[in-house]
Amino acid sequence: MKRLLVLVLLLGTCGFASPGGLADLKPLPPVMVCAEVTGLRLPGVTLTSATVAGATCEVRGTIAPADTIVVRLPLGGWTQRYVQTGCGGLCGTATINYGQAAGCPVVEDGSVASATTDMGHQGQNDGSWAAGNPQAQIDFAYRGVHETAVTAKRIITAFYGRAPRYSYFTGCSDGGREALMEAQRFPDDFDGIAAGAPATNMAVQNTFHHAWNVLANRDSSGRAILLAAKLPLIHNAVLAACGPVLDDPRQCHFDPFSLVCANPATCLTAAEATVVRKLHDGATDARGRRLEVPVGHEWGSELEWTLFVPATPTAPVASESFALSYLRYLADPNHARPDYQLSDLEFTVASFWRTVLPSSAYMAAMDPDLSAFRRSGGKLLLWHGWNDQHIAPRSTLAYFSELRDPARYARLYMFPGVAHCGGGQPFDVLTPVMAWVETGRTPGSINGVRAMSPAAARGDYHWVGEGLYSHGYQTWPRAVGDKLVTGPGYPGGHAR
Structure with missing residues (x-):
């Protein structure tokens, strides 16, 4: 379906490419009043507020049991795109942060719908929130981000009378891990993903x-x-x-x-x-x-x-x-x-x-088999700063080197002199992903840096845990009382 949409755009049926390489999508107005959003009935979701904040309708709520979400809906015209942003560290706060998307035109003009989550717990970034709380651990590992995507799209569809044409995820650090977890576990959630300095092997x-x-x-x-x-x-x-x-x-x-x-x-x-x-x-x-x-x-x-x-x-x-x-x-x-x-x-x-x-x-996002994501038409942009002080740059090189047939759906950018998640140096990794998805424009150089080829990324990455770069090691645990128990499938009922 995603590839069909790209083909339609290239043929001009739904519009022409904009100067930034993005599809020229018709802006849509809301079909309901902002305050009415709290009246939506969504399974397992409590919408606590919907208020006008400048040119957006800001919606806050909770996905049971404890995933706080924030959704922002443009009031002046929505260009049919959804952007979900990741959360860094051990999270605990729901703050929309576009990160390295400086200059992305549809972010700058406020025409995208967006959302984020605190990933199932609030505050206390020292990890103590996980003690005796297996559901919070599952939500932090992968469930919170996925359920936020599902819920935000339902809210968007109700608010505009139409589902997003394109959906994107951008995140760095743990947000990069979240991005890869989406591509690995929920390959249909997003059409394009920008994963920066990903904490792929968080347990290491x-x-x-x-x-x-x-x-x-x-x-x-x-x-x-x-x-x-x-x-x-x-x-x-x-x-x-x-x-x-x-x-x-x-x-x-x-x-x-x-x-x-x-x-x-x-x-x-x-x-x-x-x-x-x-x-x-x-x-x-x-x-x-x-x-x-x-x-x-x-x-x-x-x-x-x-x-x-x-x-x-x-x-x-x-x-x-x-x-x-x-x-x-x-x-x-x-x-x-x-x-x-x-x-x-x-x-x-x-x-x-x-x-x-x-x-x-x-918890780890090290599965190199993204074939389901590729088959769905998904595009992945990996990036890392060579000066990263938090996460080893070669961990991203090692992961990229393990990807299967990456040339068809993935690009890697290694930025000289750039510290963790940019370190204050602005550049835009989101627009290239959008253009790649929407009009088939393969990403070129970003901030003067060209994509690294799979051959150039290869190196001596031998280490004790290299076997974790494999398909099938990931489990889908469930919370039973105060214990985490390995289960046969995702507790939300979605396919693995």
């Missing part, structure tokens, strides 16, 4: 990756070895060795021990150089077996390492809170461990599987 990302960021930099007394004041020194040395702009940091082979000397003001100690090497390389066990995708942090990203390199030896760092939130409340879905400390995590292969498997089966 928020355990071994972030814990390594902290523990690799601690001495025997628990004090930080490398401090933030040394990061500019390291960064300048990397640029001197590999060039001022690292278009592909994989080609940079910097040796941090080249900075070791006796002058602490201008050099590193051997202990500091060891930490730099460990932070770059990523988590391993004592035998050097990789417990995450090789290279945790790319050369050239050193100025962003303040996320986990403190200013003083005893100052807290964000990576520790990320890891503890997951290890205490999400890694083992049925057994909260509020007293868990990073020192309890063993960097061994056996510990890897004990820690990662219980939640990976429903």
Whole structure:
């Protein structure tokens, strides 16, 4: 059906392509008053308010049991598009955030309908919301985003008398994981998806990756070895060795021990150089077996390492809170461990599987088989900044490398100098997806960066968990009392 719509547009039956490559769709007015939306009867949904906010009707409600949603409906003319936005971190707030869509014409002119969700819980981004609350875990993993798509489309259809012609999803970080989860589990929800810096392997990302960021930099007394004041020194040395702009940091082979000397003001100690090497390389066990995708942090990203390199030896760092939130409340879905400390995590292969498997089966978005999404006509734009300090850029390269026949439906963009989710550098990843879906225009360069070919994306991504890039590992658990139980299918009754 989606391909048929694209063909019709190309033939001109439903309009011509606009200058931005988008279909020229007729704006539609509402067929009901904003305040009447709360009177809609939708299964499992309570609509609590519908108020005029500027040029939109803003609808708020709850999808049972606890998914808060926000839907915005243009009052001045809806161009038949729906855009759902993702949520970062462990979420807990329902705020529509278009992220890297600066300049997208139909976002800028307010003619798209949009929605988002808090993914089944409110506040407390420390993970404690998951304790004894299996439904909140399921909603956060995949259900909340999907049910929001279903509900928002029903509201849109009632409000305008017509279902969306095209539906899109855009998100970064956990929003990127949500985006891929949609393509993998619910391939018919969206025609086009922009997935930025996706936390595909959250169960690894928020355990071994972030814990390594902290523990690799601690001495025997628990004090930080490398401090933030040394990061500019390291960064300048990397640029001197590999060039001022690292278009592909994989080609940079910097040796941090080249900075070791006796002058602490201008050099590193051997202990500091060891930490730099460990932070770059990523988590391993004592035998050097990789417990995450090789290279945790790319050369050239050193100025962003303040996320986990403190200013003083005893100052807290964000990576520790990320890891503890997951290890205490999400890694083992049925057994909260509020007293868990990073020192309890063993960097061994056996510990890897004990820690990662219980939640990976429903939390990770690592299935490379997007054939159902491709058959439905879906288009996927993956993107990542090389300077990402939160999520390893090569985790996205590794996932892209595992996709089956990606040239037909997927594109990957790796942005030099860009930190996590853009780091304040605006560019538009949404319009290229829309143009690809609506008029068949294959995405070109974005912000001066061209799409990376599947061949160029390949590399040495061997690590302990690489088998998780497989089809069929994902389960569909259900909540039974205060326990998460693996079930045979999606509890909402939708096909797998």
